[in-house]
């Protein structure tokens with residue numbers, strides 16, 4: 001609007017140009033433009049941003065089309081009141097076309113372009129045939145230009161060509177930019193995803209590190225307890241045998257016999273704990289040989305199957321005919337199987353089933369042995385603790401079973417996984433490398 005005021009000022013005061021009637025219609029158009037643009041501004045800022053929070057895409061499209069359309073119409077009227085075809089500002093249409101090509105999608109801007117060419121031709125036609133008056137600018141262009149047919153046609157053709165070319169070029173540049181923007185957005189999303197993955201990996205790394213610290217702690221705890229356990233073993237054996245002697249000697253004193261019975265029972269419990277500690281400490285030196293895992297598994301199962309505690313438990317075997325021989329310590333791995341089976345049995349005092357499968361991993365890198373029971377399951381909260389030494393939920397447990405299992409599997413460079421849900425049962429999965437080297 002300032003530009004328009006400037007142009008009018010220069011035209012009227014400096015170059016002494018005169019429109020045929022007066023400048024009033026031009027001022028009025030200027031004011032109208034100011035008005036509806038303020039209206040759009042307020043609509044956008046106050047209504048859209050504050051009340052609707054987010055404008056809909058359709059609403060924005062209508063708004064942009066309306067605003068550009070009204071601007072084009074205003075420009076047509078301005079041109080009409082300031083000389084029509086004589087006015088070189090007729091090419092100002094190009095600004096709206098460029099703006100529209102950037103802001104609008106699809107066919108909208110082409111329709112705006114065709115519309116403005118049509119309305120301009122209408123204007124020139126109507127004034128040529130005298131249906132509307134022509135507003136000549138005195139002292140500027142040749143007075144007869146607006147009735148000069150070749151000039152009018154040349155004007156219309158060059159105008160249309162300029163408009164179409166501007167739309168076409170801007171549109172293709174804008175489309176290219178939009179495409180790149182979209183790609184950039186996709187790259188950004190991918191980058192965010194990657195960084196999330198990285199974060200996950202980092203967490204896993206921290207977890208592994210904690211496990212490592214834990215296993216180092218276990219190793220030193222193992223060494224310490226091995227010493228203590230060894231020292232305690234002989235006195236306990238002594239206590240036990242002398243208690244037996246006392247029990248025999250007190251045949252006539254039932255009260256004393258019952259008391260000694262308690263001593264024997266508690267001493268046996270101590271010996272069991274010590275045996276556990278020694279097993280736990282011994283785990284650090286496996287003696288590995290090339291062995292058949294299935295044979296060890298079958299032997300372990302034959303040991304337990306006839307035991308009274310396993311009477312109500314159904315063992316389901318899912319083994320292949322054979323598996324390749326791999327390096328491991330037979331006794332230790334047997335102990336692992338035994339501990340897991342006993343734990344499963346203890347989780348199903350009323351009976352249930354244990355599903356045992358052994359298979360090669362798809363890539364042939366490891367053998368996977370799975371134990372799934374239908375027992376009580378392990379709570380989320382306990383799941384982190386079951387491998388801690390001395391963690392137990394059983395009245396008579398030592399809580400060393402699974403720490404021994406974990407230690408043995410780690411010494412074989414294997415993996416131990418557990419999944420469990422309360423009331424449904426637990427699954428322990430052991431993965432042992434097939435190409436384990438002899439150490």
Ligand SMILES: Nc1ncnc2c1ncn2[C@@H]1O[C@H](COP(=O)(O)OP(=O)(O)OP(=O)(O)O)[C@@H](O)[C@H]1O
Pocket residue numbers: 276339343344347373375376377378386387391392393394396397398399400401402403425426
């Ligand atoms: N299959 C299972 N089902 C349900 N809970 C289990 C199972 N295996 C282990 N647990 C839980 O993990 C705890 C620790 O097991 P772990 O074998 O280390 O010790 P324990 O069985 O309690 O004692 P120990 O093995 O020395 O007799 C158990 O007390 C039990 O709560």
Ligand SMILES: [Mg+2]
Pocket residue numbers: 339342343397401402
């Ligand atoms: Mg156990």
